[in-house]
Amino acid sequence: MSKLKIFSGRANQPLAERIAKEAGAQLGEVEIKNFSDGEVWVKYADNIRGDDVFIIQSTQPPAENLLELLVLMDAARRASARRLTAVIPYFGYARQDRKDQPRVSVTAKLVANLITASGADRVITMDLHAPQIQGFFDIPVDHLYASAIFTDHFRKKNIPNLAIASPDVGGIKMARSYAKRLESDLILIDKRRPRQNEAEVMNIIGEVEGKNILIVDDLIDTAGTFCNAAQALKENGARDVYGACTHPILSGDALERIKKAPIKGIVVTDSIPVQGSEQIEVRTAAKLFAEAILRTHNNQSISSLFDIDKG
Secondary structure, eight states, X not given: OOOEEEEEOSSOHHHHHHHXXXXXXXXXXXXXXXXXXXXXXXXXXXXXXXXXXXXXXXXXXXXXXXXXXXXXXXXXXXXXXXXXXXXXXXXXXXXXXXXXXXXXXXXXXXXXXXXXXXXXXXXXXXXXXXXXXXXXXXSOEEEEOTHHHHHHHHHHHTOTTEEXXXXXXXXXXXXXXXXXXXXXXXXXXXXXXXXXXOOEEEEEESOOTTOEEEEEEEEESSSHHHHHHHHHHHHTTOSOEEEEEEEEOOOTTHHHXXXXXXXXXXXXXXXXXXXXXXXXXXXXXXXXXXXXXXXXXXXXXXXXXXXXXXX
16 A cells, blocks of 8 residues: 655645644655745655655635645655645635626636646545535535534533524525434524625524523634624524634624634634634534545545434
């Protein structure tokens, strides 16, 4: 069997180091630098000819993170790696997954094409904003879920009278999975978005009065949707409001909004580098990705890592 080699781009090296440690390996040595004009340059210090290579790189903004992944993949392919797997904890551009307006790009499909063209044989990612993006790839995609990380956390907290809320219709399947795991009621928040990066809460479906509520979502960007949902729940009689979010993008004034919102705490993963705070607790996804990498390397099934309610 070919050797397992794990490398990382610069998007989230601390997570890559934790993944390698969980996998019982060391990060391979790769030199990455920018020329004075900004161009990305990559060179593998290790010999990877005939090896099973895993490249860890989230593709959150800036766009250089995506470009760096493509250059890393191309360099590994030209160095004669036997198999190349792109490990993308956070898949950027996933929200641009359809042509919802005239004359716009389906950028998620474009990114999938670029990753495939760069030489990837396989992709491992977590909590895609739209699971159907797996079908944008012409190579195998292993889609992991952070629900196991978060449900274990909230089971240990043993919050009484807990209900699970989805901040929008698109997240109902994820929320149902959490509700089933935590044996809790399900609440749906129906929102209308008047313009990009703005959300207006309209209706709450489900029993809120007197309940502790956990809002679950795949990502928090500007935190407008999340904070509006928390405010609406409190106004409708909720006791404490918690949050669980896989990808903490937290752009713009997101942190300020969260501080002002009636949210007792938010648990996030380290798919994107983020500093913990009084309200934000970071749980690592390293063990989940390490297990997926080891099973892929050993040609074992990883379907048990896809543990999510399919109902």
